[in-house]
Amino acid sequence: MSSYSHAELISTGAELLSGRSVNTHARLLGERLGRLGIELKRDTTISDDSLTIQRVLQEALQRVDLIIISGGLGPTNDDLTREAVADVLGRSVVSDEASLRALRERMRRAGRPLNPARERQARIVEGAMALSNAVGLAPGQRLEHEGRAIFLLPGPPAEFEAVLDEHVIPWLTEQRGGAAALRERVLSVCGLAEADIVQRFEGANFPPAGIVTAYCAAAGRVEVRLHPEPHTDDEALDAAAERAAELLGDAVFARERIELEALVGRLLSERGQTLATAESCTGGLIGERMTSVSGSSSYYLGGIISYADDVKVAELGVDSDVLAREGAVSEAVVRQMAEGVRSRFGADYGLAVTGIAGPEGGTEAKPVGLVHIAVAHAGGVTAERHVFPGNRATIRAWTCRKALMLLFRQLR
Amino acid sequence: MSSYSHAELISTGAELLSGRSVNTHARLLGERLGRLGIELKRDTTISDDSLTIQRVLQEALQRVDLIIISGGLGPTNDDLTREAVADVLGRSVVSDEASLRALRERMRRAGRPLNPARERQARIVEGAMALSNAVGLAPGQRLEHEGRAIFLLPGPPAEFEAVLDEHVIPWLTEQRGGAAALRERVLSVCGLAEADIVQRFEGANFPPAGIVTAYCAAAGRVEVRLHPEPHTDDEALDAAAERAAELLGDAVFARERIELEALVGRLLSERGQTLATAESCTGGLIGERMTSVSGSSSYYLGGIISYADDVKVAELGVDSDVLAREGAVSEAVVRQMAEGVRSRFGADYGLAVTGIAGPEGGTEAKPVGLVHIAVAHAGGVTAERHVFPGNRATIRAWTCRKALMLLFRQLR
Numbered sequence: 001m002s003s004y005s006h007a008e009l010i011s012t013g014a015e016l017l018s019g020r021s022v023n024t025h026a027r028l029l030g031e032r033l034g035r036l037g038i039e040l041k042r043d044t045t046i047s048d049d050s051l052t053i054q055r056v057l058q059e060a061l062q063r064v065d066l067i068i069i070s071g072g073l074g075p076t077n078d079d080l081t082r083e084a085v086a087d088v089l090g091r092s093v094v095s096d097e098a099s100l101r102a103l104r105e106r107m108r109r110a111g112r113p114l115n116p117a118r119e120r121q122a123r124i125v126e127g128a129m130a131l132s133n134a135v136g137l138a139p140g141q142r143l144e145h146e147g148r149a150i151f152l153l154p155g156p157p158a159e160f161e162a163v164l165d166e167h168v169i170p171w172l173t174e175q176r177g178g179a180a181a182l183r184e185r186v187l188s189v190c191g192l193a194e195a196d197i198v199q200r201f202e203g204a205n206f207p208p209a210g211i212v213t214a215y216c217a218a219a220g221r222v223e224v225r226l227h228p229e230p231h232t233d234d235e236a237l238d239a240a241a242e243r244a245a246e247l248l249g250d251a252v253f254a255r256e257r258i259e260l261e262a263l264v265g266r267l268l269s270e271r272g273q274t275l276a277t278a279e280s281c282t283g284g285l286i287g288e289r290m291t292s293v294s295g296s297s298s299y300y301l302g303g304i305i306s307y308a309d310d311v312k313v314a315e316l317g318v319d320s321d322v323l324a325r326e327g328a329v330s331e332a333v334v335r336q337m338a339e340g341v342r343s344r345f346g347a348d349y350g351l352a353v354t355g356i357a358g359p360e361g362g363t364e365a366k367p368v369g370l371v372h373i374a375v376a377h378a379g380g381v382t383a384e385r386h387v388f389p390g391n392r393a394t395i396r397a398w399t400c401r402k403a404l405m406l407l408f409r410q411l412r
Numbered sequence: 413m414s415s416y417s418h419a420e421l422i423s424t425g426a427e428l429l430s431g432r433s434v435n436t437h438a439r440l441l442g443e444r445l446g447r448l449g450i451e452l453k454r455d456t457t458i459s460d461d462s463l464t465i466q467r468v469l470q471e472a473l474q475r476v477d478l479i480i481i482s483g484g485l486g487p488t489n490d491d492l493t494r495e496a497v498a499d500v501l502g503r504s505v506v507s508d509e510a511s512l513r514a515l516r517e518r519m520r521r522a523g524r525p526l527n528p529a530r531e532r533q534a535r536i537v538e539g540a541m542a543l544s545n546a547v548g549l550a551p552g553q554r555l556e557h558e559g560r561a562i563f564l565l566p567g568p569p570a571e572f573e574a575v576l577d578e579h580v581i582p583w584l585t586e587q588r589g590g591a592a593a594l595r596e597r598v599l600s601v602c603g604l605a606e607a608d609i610v611q612r613f614e615g616a617n618f619p620p621a622g623i624v625t626a627y628c629a630a631a632g633r634v635e636v637r638l639h640p641e642p643h644t645d646d647e648a649l650d651a652a653a654e655r656a657a658e659l660l661g662d663a664v665f666a667r668e669r670i671e672l673e674a675l676v677g678r679l680l681s682e683r684g685q686t687l688a689t690a691e692s693c694t695g696g697l698i699g700e701r702m703t704s705v706s707g708s709s710s711y712y713l714g715g716i717i718s719y720a721d722d723v724k725v726a727e728l729g730v731d732s733d734v735l736a737r738e739g740a741v742s743e744a745v746v747r748q749m750a751e752g753v754r755s756r757f758g759a760d761y762g763l764a765v766t767g768i769a770g771p772e773g774g775t776e777a778k779p780v781g782l783v784h785i786a787v788a789h790a791g792g793v794t795a796e797r798h799v800f801p802g803n804r805a806t807i808r809a810w811t812c813r814k815a816l817m818l819l820f821r822q823l824r
Contacts, residue, residue: 015628017452019443020635022436026457031431040429042464043457045438052454075607076627106801109779117607117614135803137607156629158805215432277696277717283703284689284696287717291695294771294804302719302727305689305699311714311757315727345723359706392706 002147004175006064007033009043010056012071012081013155016045024157025070032169036176048072053084065148071155073138075117081152082123089145091126099130099139131167135159185241187224188254190405194222200247211240253408260404261289267411268299276345277303278316278337281355285400301345316340329354331372331383338376350376353403357392371399375410414559416587418476419445421455422468424483425567428457436569437482444581448588460484465496477560483567485550487529493564494535501557503538511542511551543579547571597653599636600666602817606634612659623652633813665820672816673701679823680711688757689715690728690749693767697812713757728752741766743784743795750788762788765815769804783811787822
């Protein structure tokens with residue numbers, strides 16, 4: 001009987017080795033499998049070369065009973081995974097009727113032709129179960145072979161994640177005896193880096209025996225997970241989560257796995273309140289994040305991207321004397337931006353940011369990374385000043401996270 | 413004699429497989445080696461397990477003459493790379509006097525003790541050349557063994573990059589007699605999917621013999637690369653690029669590797685013209701993309717995120733009767749949005765989008781994925797209607813790309 005406790009990933013795609021793309025599959029898969037107690041033992045990243053794919057798959061089949069292969073399911077002639085896998089298993093490649101119908105229907109709705117190249121995407125290894133792809137056109141596939149499970153997933157990260165979460169993880173959860181196997185507590189943290197969190201934990205001799213910590217970091221946000229060892233009971237796990245929350249204080253914004261923009265949206269929605277944004281250095285990023293959440297139109301009214309100084313004056317009512325005296329990146333200006341967008345849009349909250357994202361434009365007094373953030377509300381305006389390290393993209397991402405965090409604190 | 417034309421990377425570290433870190437080494441190394449005409453053939457990512465490191469190294473030594481191993485050079489007991497490599501080569505591990513002196517000097521300046529754990533970092537494989545690490549404490553190492561070169565580099569990305577650029581790349585450049593320019597031609601394409609491109613190529617018996625095509629797709633953009641086989645001369649390569657551009661027509665937005673937002677920005681900047689945006693379903697994404705380019709403040713004035721209908725009327729001057737009659741997602745409204753933001757901001761171009769990103773809000777007549785796009789300019793307004801497949805994020809990404817493409821066509 002298969003236990004599916006050890007897995008290997010085979011990532012195919014020339015772009016992963018030529019300097020064009022970072023391979024993010026291993027992190028995502030490792031994180032998802034880890035929650036099920038499955039260890040990802042290896043990721044072998046190779047080009048779209050049929051013989052190499054075959055050899056690597058043959059070797060992996062000797063070592064583990066769960067193999068995930070990403071990439072090479074598209075319509076072009078460098079998409080070779082289907083055929084390579086079929087060869088190794090001594091099977092043929094066949095057209096999947098359901099996938100073909102789905103493909104045809106999608107193309108019809110998009111008003112595009114279903115040409116022979118596109119039709120290739122509905123081809124699967126003989127005996128495979130096609131796994132629908134909510135994001136892209138090529139379905140994933142699940143194969144079973146001599147007690148081993150082989151999954152073929154599309155290469156684009158959004159599609160890989162969609163098929164993984166919709167099909168692979170639920171199937172594995174069932175095979176391994178249900179999701180009950182997963183006992184963990186999660187803290188979503190904003191404003192502390194992984195190293196800071198580790199430092200605080202170590203200083204307090206945390207975690208206690210029987211608890212293991214794990215971290216997953218994105219820009220400005222860290223997910224702290226507490227896993228119990230088998231003999232640890234739920235009470236001890238809850239006590240550890242409580243202690244971790246104490247140690248991290250205000251930086252914990254949720255006791256669950258949730259994005260800050262979804263949490264802020266949930267709070268606004270529950271209260272029937274609304275938000276408008278005024279963005280300078282982030283150029284629309286905060287609005288983009290807020291509207292990435294489905295249903296956000298019930299609380300997010302919109303905003304002004306006031307990249308040029310004239311726009312700050314004309315569209316947000318920033319005082320041109322104050323602007324000239326204090327400069328665009330100043331507490332005085334960000335406060336007027338927040339108030340301006342709040343009153344202009346008739347929103348309950350006005351959230352504003354202005355800063356120097358670099359790499360140009362820094363001075364001794366106002367260095368690259370300097371950002372002012374403000375939230376205007378019925379009770380007045382609350383403002384913060386930050387200096388973020390990193391490059392342009394990092395500074396913008398931090399600014400967005402800190403702005404949402406300021407709003408969250410105001411809402412809480 | 414060694415040619416060092418094919419390389420493999422072995423990335424060690426539990427954090428790369430457990431969901432904590434993304435492995436960025438492969439991209440960086442692939443990019444750097446590519447410039448020297450060296451192909452990175454494989455990245456094998458494994459945990460810090462001595463036996464696995466040994467096996468993977470043995471296998472790699474059978475395939476290529478250039479191997480880079482990252483990670484496992486630190487002070488803790490899961491740093492096993494030195495010993496594993498020494499075992500495979502039948503050598504011992506010795507203390508390197510120069511590295512030890514450097515370590516001692518650094519510790520002295522930092523006022524920290526040089527304890528035995530830290531001293532481990534000055535140990536190298538017998539016969540190795542130590543490679544100084546400007547960022548961290550553990551030096552890298554270069555080994556030569558039976559005509560093969562093996563590099564041991566520290567795992568933290570900043571240290572990996574520092575040692576790579578200071579020691580590995582200069583050494584390889586010298587070995588290979590200078591940097592051989594990578595022979596390829598690139599077409600950046602927007603508005604045709606990979607499958608469409610393949611279809612057009614196949615219909616025209618493209619590519620000719622001696623040329624190999626490769627594709628890399630992101631949302632709404634495809635990079636088509638033409639690689640010559642060794643015997644193919646530059647003239648034939650140029651002719652093939654010319655023919656590919658003919659076949660793809662208007663969809664080719666650049667004969668180089670460039671993001672659409674950077675190209676649009678370059679055109680605006682050259683002409684001293686300006687842009688303002690009005691976004692509904694993308695919620696700020698277009699502004700965010702435009703301002704991701706450093707220096708964009710010289711041509712991007714800002715925009716209105718008109719997520720709520722009231723905002724379209726109040727901030728963009730959309731006629732409320734037209735809005736009620738045609739609906740927010742309509743050609744009439746997107747035209748008024750584009751004109752509104754252009755005149756309001758005093759910009760040369762006004763770019764507007766409105767659509768249904770889903771998953772809610774679709775109807776028979778106006779399905780999820782329906783998007784209207786318009787650009788207002790001195791000569792009037794140009795509008796387009798699209799129905800994009802995919803989920804919310806995909807529809808928004810496509811909308812952004814198509815909007816920038818419409819603006820690009822107008823600029824061109």
